[in-house]
Amino acid sequence: MEGFLFSYVAGKSILHGLDPRVKIFSVMCLSILIFKSSALVDLLVFALLFVGLTILAGSGLSGIMSVRPLLPIFVFIFLIHSFFTEGAALFNSQFSPTYEGLLKGSLVTVRFVLLILYGSLLTSTTRPAVITAGIERILRPLPLRRVGVTSFEIATMMSLALYFVPHLLWYAGQIKDSQLSRGSKYRRNPISGTLSLAIPVLKGSMRMADDVAMAMESRCYQGNFRTSLFELKMTARDVLVCSVVLGVTALVLYA
Amino acid sequence: MIELKGVSYIYPNGNKVLDDIYIRIENGSFTTILGDNGSGKSTLIRHMNGLLKPSQGVVSVCGMDTASPADIWKIRQTVGMVFQDPHSQAVGATVEEDVAFGPENLALESDEIRLRVTNAIANVGLECLEDSLLMSLSGGQLQKTAIAGVLAMVPEILIFDEVTSMLDSDSRSQIIDIVRQLNKRGKTVVYVTHHMEEALFADRVIVLENGYIASDGTPWDVFREIYASGRKVPPHLELAFRLQDAGMISPDVFPMDALSLKEEICPSR
Known part of the structure; x- marks a missing residue:
């Protein structure tokens, strides 16, 4: 899977x-700043910051090329603005x-490309399970129980999606092939x-969801409270x- | 120990799947439940860890009633269950994340989770695939991951629901070996299958037919009964029974496979 976007x-x-929470927070801040930027020079x-961070991550600049599958979307955004402004x-x-x-x-497209790249940098340097653990810890203080959901349930949903989205695509491919062959x-x-x-x-995914729910229940899943294999601890470096x-x-937004 | 007393189960559509079942499964035993599709095997074992509650009768696990909400999580910790489809029981993106799912639900410390995950993965021989994405694994490797996921919860009783039915023959024999090893290490095993050959390794075989127990005994007794009723048994057993009936080999012989039967007929020097 190396070299693929995200x-x-x-x-x-x-x-x-x-710590994943620091990375998620930083990407959120950068996204706000990118959206606030109104000149190509700012972008x-x-x-340049992205290039620096990519080198720091040791991923190499070849990772940037992984956005190629999204090129048609970038071209579409650019053309729409070019012709309809x-x-x-x-x-x-x-x-x-x-x-x-x-x-x-150009401005909107570059913003969009940068958002994708920074998101990709987050996911390429953080294990999916650690990202979900980070999101769970960020959401934990929120009063989500009042709307009938817990931060643990949201994190579990995300982990499940990480496996099931590609699996459902594979399943859809199998059904398509069987239909074509008939x-x-x-x-x-x-x-x-x-x-x-x-x-x-849809029918297959419902059945699969039922089976997964049963497998989860038999492994004591309750949704109220769970711990994680990946213990998150903020270090002095994270705080810095x-x-x-x-x-x-704050400086860029309010100065 | 699992005990079912007078258990019947009727699905919401009125279909009666289990009818007055009495079973007692002793600690450390290896019990195989045989039966055709629709005979009620899966429904029966889902009563054993409280996934289904009996319409009539009582199911108890180590003295705990599966109908009691207070005991249900302790019961599920005691009775681990591995399902048929390896794809439909995966809940993590990688092997170790999936195996960690159960211990995480038990709210254990991360060091303890790590220890359990490492041990469980070693037990099924997937050490080199710890970080692999589940999507990149074969069916056999996925099923081993599922077994490791259950082992990480350190259950006393393990239930396997047709775990080899979607696997190739190599993966099938590897999974059976793992199950036998686990039983030898003291785990109580309930193994559901419709492959008769897989029932030979058990201490006890229970045959289900249309929701009731048609036979219950040692593999020898049960397969003899099946053979006597004119139904198919594995080819090497059929030959063994014929030879026994003709007085050509001892009536006590119960060969596990064709090779052991050959040894019985003409021992190698």
């Missing part, structure tokens, strides 16, 4: 060793991109093909990083 890459860098600073037309034509649109499109015209008519695929996938991130964010 997949964990084992390592022993400073970033790998940071260039975040891009009011301003001075670039060509003498009825349907032409505008100068303002190009600028806005003469389904999925390729000729993707809409009706998708509908005929959706019902068995957190303070620096908080300070810089």
Whole structure:
């Protein structure tokens, strides 16, 4: 799975060793700052920071290329803004991109790319189970029980999704293949093909959910309180990083 | 010890699956439950760790009633259950995360969880795959992960519900070896299967038919009874019974496989 977007890459860098709560908090702060940035030069600073952090994580810049599957989405965002933002037309034509649109499109696209990259940096330096443990610890003080859910349940849902989303995709692929082998015209008519695929996938996933619930129950899952294999402990380094991130964010936002 | 007294179970749609079942499973024993699809095997064992409550009768585990909400978590800790489909019991992204799920539910300290996870993974021989993603494992490796997940809860009794039915023959024999080893180390085993060959290793075989106990005894007694009623038994056993009936081999012989039967007929020097 190495080299894929959002997949964990084992390592022993400073970033790998940071507490997940600090990393989640830092990504949230960076996301706010990226959204607040209104000039490409500001975004260039975040891009350089990302390059620095990637080198620090020891992942190598090849990881940046992992965003390639999202390229069509980036192009779409850029084109939409380029063509549908009011301003001075670039060509003498009825349907032409505008100068303002190009600028806005570049800004929005770069923001989006940076958000994805920083998210990817978080997941590539933190084991999925540690991220869920971190989120659970962040959510624990919140009065979630009042809305009928616990932080442990949310964390369990996330862990389950990490296994079941790829498994369901595999399952859907199996059903699609079996339908194609029995003469389904999925390729000729993707809409009706998708509908005929959706019902068995839904039925299968319901059955699977039932089985998983039974397996979880037989392993004493209650949802009220659990401990974790990955014990989270804030070190002086974590506190320092957190303070620096908080300070810089406050400075940029309110200075 | 598990004890079922007069247990019947009727599903909400009115379908009666178990009918007046009396079973007592002794500590340290290896019991196999045989039966065709729909005979009530899975329903029966789901009563043994409180996943289902009997419509009639009582199920007790080490003296605790499975119908008592106060005892249910202790019962599930005592009776570990491994299910048929290895994909539908995975709850973590990697092997160690999945194995840690049970001990985490028991709210143990992380050091204790780590120790239990390491031991359980070693017990099923998956040491080199600790950090592997479950999606990258074979069916046999996934089933071993599921067994490790149950072992990490240190149960006294282990129930295996057709755990080999979705596996190839190599993985199947590896899983059976693990189950036999666990029994030798003192775990009580209840093993559900519809493969007759897998029942030969047990101390006791219970045959279920349409929700009632059709036979109950040692593998020799039960397979003799099945053979006498004209139904199929594993080929080497059929040959052994025929030879016994013809007086060509001792009536006490109960060969586990074709090789041991061959040894009985013409011992190698």
